Amino acid sequence: MTSPATPAYDELTHTFTRMHHLGHLQSMANWDQAANMPPKGNAARAAALAEMSALLHRMQTDPALGQRIEQAAQEPLSDPQRANLREIRRGWLAATALPESLVQRRSLATSCCEHAWRQQRPANDWAGFVDNFRPVLAVVREQAALLAERGAVSRYEALMDQFEPGLRCATVDRVFGQVRQWLPDLIQRVTEQQRSRTIIEPTGPFALAAQRALCERVMRRLGFDFDGGRLDVSTHPFCGGVPEDVRLTTRFRDDEFLGSLMGTIHETGHGRYEQNLPRDLLGQPVAEARSMAIHESQSLSFEMQLGSHPGFVAQLAPLIVDAFGAQPAFAPDNLQRLLTRVKPGLIRVDADEVTYAAHIILRYEIERPLVEGEIEVEDVPALWDAKMAELLGVDTRGNFRDGPLQDVHWPEGLLGYFPCYSLGAMYAAQWFAAMRRAHPDLDARIASGDLALVFDWLRDNIWTQASRWTTDELALRASGEVLNPAHFKAHLEARYLA
């Protein structure tokens, strides 16, 4: 048997396997920093992580890599290998578009802004924030311009592309444009209808050990593999680690448990995606999760589609009683009402499933012209106030703290990310619509405690597909269509207006 004539491709995969191994240490150190690290360890950790970032960046921008990519393109590759080469090229183009000096300036500006923001937000200090955010915006615009040139897209599209490859403003405009038409009315009808409901609040305190045990029990029921992962505590919950060892975090308060429980279910969706990525090509870009919108579609499939499904909530109820003892609030109907309460509010991360999209549309409509240079930072508060009034009917004037200062994304320079959250919610609705077409008994099966249909569908159509296809192809193959917000609308109407 002759050896395959793909020397350049083989060399590429070898390099990416090495980067995967080194990235493993980086991921674990990041997780440890959030979950374990004592305060005096921070400076050494930051230096170690910076050293590794620089090392990986050098490997990723090695000019020899570019040559190998061109050589590999001429080699007789299989379809999955060709998909891997596509992802390798995409990463190489993005990594080499930015000079090291810009990456460093960006890092300095965002560190400084994020650090100051921690004080400025509670102090409601918009003017102080603007001083630190202006340099962030300048370097982000510069970055966007360089990336845009590379990808022949607009500057904002170039930023979105880092998180959701191939996403264009035409798509976001189409989708958000549709949602914008029906959302304010839907919110009004739902809040109207819910006004007459009575809801019993759970009575605390809720012992932390019992909360942790409950979360782990629910994670097991949701198929999380504890032989290949853990649940720990951090200030900001996230899904970290590596596919072979997934580290989820949550946080506990003793006066409230549903937030932590649903947050854990959310992270479990991310975690199962990671745990079920294809193992044969692990370490290669084609075996990584497709994108942030698709990742979010998994966490929201778990948290929203499944986690607040009345059939699933009825399964949760006895576990909650086991954890904390019986309470009237723990009746399945009441739990379901607690989980589906709709109330326009100021804070995105506290928003319910219905009003959430309004928070995202608002941010998209502000940060896009901000990146494109059509507006300036000084224009943000007035736009924020107007759009909050228009979309959610709330008054935010003068309240910067719970307005444009509320998210860490802007101080960290992560413009272009927000759309992924809502696209994720829409994809999740689209996946469940496809499941229901394939399995008309889906809801009955969920209500019976049998979640295999859900997990099998997600595994076959999303998790194991990883980055084999573009997002549009992935959606098409999984659900027969590209992103279609009609499923999200139908889901909200069925759950909230039925």
Next chain:
Amino acid sequence: MTSPATPAYDELTHTFTRMHHLGHLQSMANWDQAANMPPKGNAARAAALAEMSALLHRMQTDPALGQRIEQAAQEPLSDPQRANLREIRRGWLAATALPESLVQRRSLATSCCEHAWRQQRPANDWAGFVDNFRPVLAVVREQAALLAERGAVSRYEALMDQFEPGLRCATVDRVFGQVRQWLPDLIQRVTEQQRSRTIIEPTGPFALAAQRALCERVMRRLGFDFDGGRLDVSTHPFCGGVPEDVRLTTRFRDDEFLGSLMGTIHETGHGRYEQNLPRDLLGQPVAEARSMAIHESQSLSFEMQLGSHPGFVAQLAPLIVDAFGAQPAFAPDNLQRLLTRVKPGLIRVDADEVTYAAHIILRYEIERPLVEGEIEVEDVPALWDAKMAELLGVDTRGNFRDGPLQDVHWPEGLLGYFPCYSLGAMYAAQWFAAMRRAHPDLDARIASGDLALVFDWLRDNIWTQASRWTTDELALRASGEVLNPAHFKAHLEARYLA
């Protein structure tokens, strides 16, 4: 002001700072592997750690490094810089003495032997072990020969040198030769004297949460800085992490707490050494702990010199009562008797402070001729039996499991390490003798709960000295003499025959 004319030295320190940062990620991943990692994470972790080892080894053996060392030697260095250069050169000579192929063969042979040993030890399978250990011994002899050539020392000395730089067999022979003369007689007198003592055993179970809280409380009293470190659980307790973030581990059993508590005190000694290494040169070899014998002298200063000091035990007693409630066994006198029970036994790690040295002398007298090629593996059991009978008066014939199969060091190829344990115990006695000369009220101060004299002495004389001096110079500066086992003898006689 002109810049110092030390370009080569500056380049060297820059390289070592980079290696310190990358080594940080390696240390944390090692700790996590023992303390947190779920089983399915192991293969990915092993691959990641191997990648980092290879990377660090390439940096450490870079021929350019050798040139820089020679150039730096011609530069106008300060004394601490010159000490750093000495340590850098020592590491470079050791790292470059071994070809990569030998390092890999060694790793394969020891992995295979250690893996099989886990089954062979409980199965008492000496013959099976010999088959796997023969290749380990062959590659260790090869390694020793190459290192010996580099350092102009004997083969066994070359192995010891990796753990205790500068240690020669003449020293070990002198010291162990003296101990050998008085130890069997001392053991006999102590066991004779203890025969009539009555000891009350503590009654369990001991709740794990209470044990953990007790350990942390004692660690605080011993000055461990929890803002720069943690205590966690692993199968084999160790002191890991980095000086800026020290990760100690212990293990708990619910039927016994003293082993875990004293083990934690032991690791706290290692931990305080690491936490108090000099910060101004951190990352440079001169700022690392001096050696394994000196490291062990710190853990044994804490565990034995201090931890079993009657004055300190009287301070421990109320904390133990706080943790588990009052028991007759927790009277200070009884605790002291529990901690100073002397009984010749088969197992090194279970040995008391008095008989421990016999286990080490026996291993030294076997592994040294084994490395030098004067004996073969087949000769080990008979030598083991004879020396155990001679030194401890116990019969080990046919019991390989609790004989030459008991330690992980040989399967892992760590020949030359054992002497460090006993030298550490002797140095610890020597440090406390020096403290008593400087502070005649030392024992009264310890009994009053004031440990500042102990910690200040160790900080000034050992911890902050790091690798500034050779071990002999360090001992001389700290205590006025090089290693002198008379202090160890005096300590044992004072504590066990008084």
